[in-house]
Structure formats: C-alpha cells, structure tokens
Amino acid sequence: MKVFAIGAITKPPTPEQQAELMPREVPATLQHYLDGKIEQFWFRQDRLGVVFYLDVESVEGAEAEVGKLPLTEGGFMTYEFIPVGPLAPLGRLIQSK
Template sequence: MKVFAVGMITTPPTPEQQPQLMAKEVPHTLQLYLDGKIEQFWFRQDRPGVFFLMDVESIDEAKATVDELPLTEGGFMTFELTPVGPLAPLGRLIQKK
C-alpha cells in the first residue's frame, strides 16, 4: 500500500541539538529508502518538514516506521499519514470492448 507521510516540525531543535539529531536522522531516512519503505521524499517548501511516499503493508506499519525516526522520537516532528491509491474514476474513461 502507498502512504503519504507528511512530517511537520512541531518543536524545532536548538542549534546545539541539530548536528547530533541530523547525524542520526539522515542515515535512518536513507536506510528506509534503501529498504524500499520510503520510495520518494521531498522537503516542504511552505514550512519545516518533509513529504515521504511510503510503500508499506499498512497504516500501522507506516506509523511505526516514522515513529522510530530520531526527530519523531525526540518530540520534534509529527506525521500525518494518508493512504493513497490509483485514481479509480479514470476507469470510467476507458471504453469497454
């Protein structure tokens, strides 16, 4: 199943906390990408945060995965999770033979 995980920074880390946190956050995120759980990722342009397109078995798996990220574990970020799928109404445009 595909899930959009929209991460929002709720409590920005201090400048002193950032190097240590990001030294853990970046490799963790890259490992999720290499494991195929995160297919694509983007930085938000409107506010601090990220968008992940995830490939997981369930919303519960997506939640467990993002909850293990250092920024989330530390209380700095929260995620909104939305399951997505094919745009089914487009099937109406296909003529059946």
C-alpha cells in the same frame, strides 16, 4: 499500500540538538529508502518538515516506519498520514461497451 507521510517540525531542536540528531536522522532516512519503505522524499516549501511517499502494508506500518526516525522519537516532528491509491474513476474511461 502507498501512504504520504507529511511531517512538520512542531518543536524546533536547538542547534546543539540538531548537531546530535541530524547525523542520525539522515542515515536513518536513507536506510528506509534503501529498504524500499520510503520511495520518494521531499523537503516542504511551506514550513519546516518533510513529505515521504511510503510503500507499506498499512497506515500503521507507515506510522511505525517514521516513528523510528530520531526527530520523531525525540518529539520534534509529527506526521499526518494519507493513504492513496489509483484514481478509480479513470476505469470508466476504459470499460468495454
């Protein structure tokens, strides 16, 4: 299953907290990528946060994956989860007569 996890900073960490969290957040995110759970990731342009494109078993699996990240564990970031799939109506274009 593919899931977009759209994260937003809801409680900005102080500079001291950033100095403690970010050296753990970045490697943890990269490990999820190397494990094949996060397929793509971006920084948001509209506000502080990230967008992850995940390959997981379920929305609950996506929640568990991002829940392990330090910014999420610390209560600094929250996520909206959107399951996605193939654009099913396109199948109408290739149905045989």
